[in-house]
Amino acid sequence: MNEIVFLGLFAATAIYVGLPFLKNQSQNITATEVPGKLYELESDKENVISTLKEMEFDYQMGKISTTDFDDLNQNYRRKAAQIIQSIEEMKNHTSDNDIEAEIRRYRQTPNRRFCINCGTARQQEDKFCSNCGASL
Ligand SMILES: [Zn+2]
Numbered sequence: 001m002n003e004i005v006f007l008g009l010f011a012a013t014a015i016y017v018g019l020p021f022l023k024n025q026s027q028n029i030t031a032t033e034v035p036g037k038l039y040e041l042e043s044d045k046e047n048v049i050s051t052l053k054e055m056e057f058d059y060q061m062g063k064i065s066t067t068d069f070d071d072l073n074q075n076y077r078r079k080a081a082q083i084i085q086s087i088e089e090m091k092n093h094t095s096d097n098d099i100e101a102e103i104r105r106y107r108q109t110p111n112r113r114f115c116i117n118c119g120t121a122r123q124q125e126d127k128f129c130s131n132c133g134a135s136l
């Protein structure tokens with residue numbers, strides 16, 4: 001009985017952890033998730049590029065045959081190109097999202113007020129101006 005519960009939990013955890021990776025990553029991303037994903041992509045890029053460098057070194061040392069090297073080299077370069085493309089797409093995606101989010105935030109705060117001292121926009125609940133520190 002315990003084993004069944006454990007297996008059920010294990011399966012649930014696996015699905016929970018695995019699902020985000022199965023989704024189409026560049027389409028279903030919210031603005032807050034982007035920095036993490038970008039970081040992942042940047043480190044993937046670093047990895048691929050350092051693998052490429054190691055491969056070229058091994059090839060020059062005669063550890064890899066020309067045919068193998070050509071294949072590997074082509075694969076890794078394609079991979080690097082894909083990662084770089086994803087990074088670019090994500091950066092574009094981010095800026096669009098940020099603007100949308102900013103507009104939405106602005107519309108959602110009809111009670112938006114401004115600092116009497118410097119004119120900086122403030123939230124109704126703010127006690128001090130975030131820009132000049134004047135008490136509101
Ligand atoms: Zn102010």
